[in-house]
Amino acid sequence: MTRVAAVDCGTNSIRLLVADPATDGPGLVDIHREMRVVRLGQGVDATGLFAAEAIERTAVALADYVKTMKTLGVQRVRMVATSATRDAANRDEFFAMTAELLGQVVSGAVAEVITGDEEARLSFLGAVGELDPADGPFLVTDLGGGSTELVLGHGAGPHSDAVVDAAYSANIGCVRLTERCLHSDPPTDGEIVAGREFITERLGPALAAVPIDQTVTWVGVAGTMTTLAALGLGLEEYDAERIHLSRIGFNRLDQVCRSLIGMTRAERATLGPMHPGRVDVIGGGSLVTVELAALLAEGAGIDSLVVSEHDILDGIALGLLA
Numbered sequence: 500m501t502r503v504a505a506v507d508c509g510t511n512s513i514r515l516l517v518a519d520p521a522t523d524g525p526g527l528v529d530i531h532r533e534m535r536v537v538r539l540g541q542g543v544d545a546t547g548l549f550a551a552e553a554i555e556r557t558a559v560a561l562a563d564y565v566k567t568m569k570t571l572g573v574q575r576v577r578m579v580a581t582s583a584t585r586d587a588a589n590r591d592e593f594f595a596m597t598a599e600l601l602g603q604v605v606s607g608a609v610a611e612v613i614t615g616d617e618e619a620r621l622s623f624l625g626a627v628g629e630l631d632p633a634d635g636p637f638l639v640t641d642l643g644g645g646s647t648e649l650v651l652g653h654g655a656g657p658h659s660d661a662v663v664d665a666a667y668s669a670n671i672g673c674v675r676l677t678e679r680c681l682h683s684d685p686p687t688d689g690e691i692v693a694g695r696e697f698i699t700e701r702l703g704p705a706l707a708a709v710p711i712d713q714t715v716t717w718v719g720v721a722g723t724m725t726t727l728a729a730l731g732l733g734l735e736e737y738d739a740e741r742i743h744l745s746r747i748g749f750n751r752l753d754q755v756c757r758s759l760i761g762m763t764r765a766e767r768a769t770l771g772p773m774h775p776g777r778v779d780v781i782g783g784g785s786l787v788t789v790e791l792a793a794l795l796a797e798g799a800g801i802d803s804l805v806v807s808e809h810d811i812l813d814g815i816a817l818g819l820l821a
Contacts, residue, residue, distance in 0.1 A: 502530070504568045505815035506561070506578035508597075508610065510540030510644025510674050511780065512722060513557055515564045516812040517571050520820050526628060527816055530571060534722070535560045536776020539584075539593075540645050544675050549587045558596050568604045575819045576601060578610040579811070581618050581646065615668020618811065619648040625813030626720050627652070627661050629744065630805075636664065638714040638799075640791060641810060642723045642784055644674035647702075649709045667708040671701035673723055673777075673784035681783055685763050691786065698790045706794070714799040720810035722777060723784030728806035729772035730755045737772040743808040749792050752804055756785035 505516045514534040518527040537556040543549060568576060578601060584590050590612070597610035613621070622641040630637065632654050641648040652663040680686075680694040719728075729737055731747040747755075759767060760782045767778045777784075795801040 501574050501820065502572055503816050503819040504564075504571075504573040504576040504604070505812045505819065506564060506576070506610075507812050507815065508539060508557065508561075508578060508580045508584070509721075510543075510581070510646070510672060511538055512536045512644070512776065513539070513560050513564075514812055515567065516816050517568065517573060518813075518816045527813060527820075531567060532812075533564070533567070534774075536774060538644075538674070538776065540586075540674050542678070543586050543645070544678050547586065547588050549589055549593055554593055554596060557593070558600070561597065561600050565600050565603050573604055576605050576608050577815050577819055578608070579613045579618070579621070579815060580610050581613060581643065584610075584612050585615075586645070615646060615648065616666055618646070619650040619666035619668055620663050621814030621818070622648050622720060622811040623650040623652050623663050623666070623814070624661055624817060625810045625815075626718050626807045627654070628809065628813070629807075630716070630718070634716045636713050637716050637718050638709075638711055638795070639718045639720060640724070641720050642787055643672045643721055644780070645670070645672040646675075647671050647705075647787060649705050649711070651709050651711070651713060664713075665709045667705040669701045669705040671698055671787060673780040673787065676783035676787065677780045681786075685761055686782060691760065694783065694786050695790060698787055702790070702794075711795060712798045714795060714801055716805055717795055717801050717803070718805045718807055719788075720807050722774065723781060723788065724804070724806050725808060726772055726774070726777060726781060727752065727755055727759075727785065727788060728804075730759075730770065735771040737774070739808050742806060744805060746803050746805050748803045749796060749801075752792060753789060756789045759785045760789075 517531040541553045601608035635653040639650040650666040654661045
């Protein structure tokens, strides 16, 4: 049995999954999952560079992940880096750090920058594995810090049966939108209007590439979506088991999103399921979600969102077992 580790380093967070292959069919058995908000993409949209303190925060988290991998006896590891890393001019400094640390687990292991299309494919593979194929086609939305992946596909169950029909990585996410448009606390009406215009601009090419009118089930993954689900369910604290594969109707989703957009950061921080690292950017993620929900309601008659705790991490790990 091969024990694998997947690391996903995004604009806002770095996450680890250690897993074994399932013994009763395709899939994974979780050994360890962990997430830390390191805000690697801090200021990248404005400067085109990683901030020194952002690289240091990421290095501290990754060093701890390496200790966990070694303790758990990981044999294969893959780390992918996404939106912020594609944009940063000084990314060589980041890759030197990751190579030094990952090499302690598996000789020659390095972080990889993946394309938006590959990010979309891996997110889809991770998200649909426990869904009924009859509920497809599925539109999987991975709303990250710097980018948002829209992936339309069909098939589910065993991951080998999942097929991606169309995908697009839009250069819009909760961190990028917040830094670009939402400067006040809470955002002003003018900033919200500017944010919606920015979202419309960035989603335009995605909607041209991905026929969302074919969607039967909308699936959301990653921290913004899972936090919205927790709040929609009325949870007093974050509970991954209750969130996973929960369904939230658009009326309730709209209430939650609009409430978060209008809150101050101090008010958001008091919410039980809210991770401290999402307090300042969840309003931006909510704004993107509201716009996507409106598009899906109009274009495909969708009226609810299914939220999955399984996402690109699971896709990366499954690839290591192939």
